[in-house]
Amino acid sequence: MFTTVLIANRGEIAVRVARTCRELGIRTVAAYSTADRDSAVVRLADRAVHLGPPAAKSSYLNIPALIEAALSTGAEAVHPGYGFLSEDPDFAEVCEANGLTFIGPPAHVMERLGDKAMARRLMAEAGLPVLPGSTGVVTGPAEARQLADRVGYPVILKAVAGGGGRGMAVVRDGDQLAPAFQDTRAHARAVFGDDRLYLERYVDGARHIEVQVLCDRHGNAVHLGERDCSVQRRHQKLIEESPAPNLPRALRDRICAAAVQGALAAGYVGAGTFEFVLAPDGGFFLMEVNCRLQVEHPVTEMVTGIDLVREQLRIAAGEPLGYGQQDVVVRGSAVEARVNAEDPERDFVPTPGLLSEFTPPGGPFVRVDTHAYPGWVVGPDYDSLLAKTIAWAPDREQAVARLDRALAEFRIDGPGVRTTAGYLRRTLADPRYRAGRHTTGLVAAMAEETAV
Incomplete structure (x- = not known):
């Protein structure tokens, strides 16, 4: 296992990676921009290296600066999180050329699957259904x-x-x-x-179903069940859950088996996600493959008990999975909502500002992944995500009710700062969502009904 890992990212995912590294006894190096000098991960990491000014191209996308930060601190591996350089094959190649392990799939796999048109063709050749x-x-x-x-x-x-x-x-x-x-x-x-x-x-009335896979360097691959990510606004996910509601067991097994089949055909290594369109008639089709950790990975962790970051680190270090498909058990239901610093009343425009108050919810089986704290300045330079709130329960009805309660407990305030917490609660209350009969058209339908 590695002794030191550079975290080439920011925000809640950087904090998330740092915590698992600490549990494994791995030293962490936080790479940060000027805007993030007081960030939570800088405070949490063992060391921190300044990359450059706030602009991403001068900091989190600055490959030479990231490589220098890793080499100068004795890091052996780089965790890219999601976004930024997480699916950049050039970055993976540069890491390897400098003796650093890129915690993700090999560059040639990312190159094939990151090109959506090429991935579509390759997966069709592997026998997966495509539109x-x-x-x-x-x-x-x-x-x-x-x-x-x-x-x-x-x-x-x-x-x-x-x-x-x-x-x-x-x-x-x-x-x-x-x-x-x-x-x-x-x-x-x-x-x-x-x-x-x-x-x-394009399939109207479709659902968005994705499958989490793990593949080691020894030819072993498993899936960790599926997630429903159908609650979307302009193709961006708002609420995700696992397992997907009202999905027949036989259909679930076919979708998950297709994901593993595609992963093995691609020579995949690490944690990845196969995303599918599920048509109203039950037909399913591959949309794309994400060669990284997903924002919504916590719901899978909650229902399987498997730490995906830990598995990424183990796989990157060359360790075998150590378990088979029969050992992966999905228990209960987990739902995640993304709380953003945006104003739903003004077409979700970002609302940067100083957080005078930030009190996340708590209670049994509630998890909050965040980098925010009172006094933190939500800047205009990056994504507006403040926190991911995840709730687990023995069944979906209880999990949704628990998530709604948690969102109601959130206390976030500051001059000019607005959040999507209330909007997310209204979405959870929609009868179509409560019944698990929602599609990717739910958010648009709710907007039309509100406008009338």
Whole structure:
């Protein structure tokens, strides 16, 4: 096992990684920007290294600075968290070239699966179901129109390098296709530095089901059950849970088996997530593969009792999983809600500011992953996530009620700061969600009903 790990990230995920490292007796190095000099992980880590100014390109995306921070502190491995460089094969290669272990899949695997169009083609060859659409990159609006006319509307345009719910556009008729293509390509170029797009059929009334997998370097692979991430706003997840409600056992087994099949075919190593669209008729189709830890990983940890960061570290150190699929048991139900510093009354605009009060909830079987504290300044430079609130119970009804209670207990205040906690409670109270009959269209439907 490693003795020192550099955490190449910030926020709650950096704190999350540091805690597991401490439990394993691993020294941690926090790499931070000027904006994060007083952050929770800087206080928690054994050492801290300043990367540069607040802009991500000068700090958390600055590969030379991160490598120097690792080498100068004696780190043997780098944990990238999620976002930033977590799925950058170039970063993984540079780490390896400098004698550092990148805690994630090999660079060549990330390169194949990080390119969404290539991943779609590879997984189809491995026997996984994919939605009708392009077999590779779509060159322009004319080709997109031909494809859309063939597979049928609605269709969705997606950035090859996309992630985090960004770089997507749903198109419902041919007249919308050319302008949507140009807009999505421009957005992809600006956000990801890569304007390549692909196209596939869009499924209305679908659910978003994803499967957590773990694969070691010895050819062993298991899944840790599935998560339902259907509560989304503009393709960005708000509430996640495990196991998925109202999912027949036979269908659950088929989806999870497909994820393991895909992981083995790709030569995957580490923790990864296979994301699927589940159609109303029960058909399921691979959307993409995420080669990193997911924001919603705590719900899987709560129902399986498996620390995913610990497993990432063990796998990266070359250890075998040490258990098989029959040893993974899902108990009870866990639900997670992301509390952001955003104003739901103003189209979820971020609300940075000084936190004069930050009192998270507590109680039995409630977990809060956060980096915030009273006196912390929520800045404009990064994602607005303040805390992830997770509740576990023996069944889904109790877990949802417990999460609602926890969200009601949150006390977050400061000049100009607003949060999404109240909005999340209203979503949990929706009868469609309570019945476990919600789809990816729930949030939009709620907005339309409120506007009437």
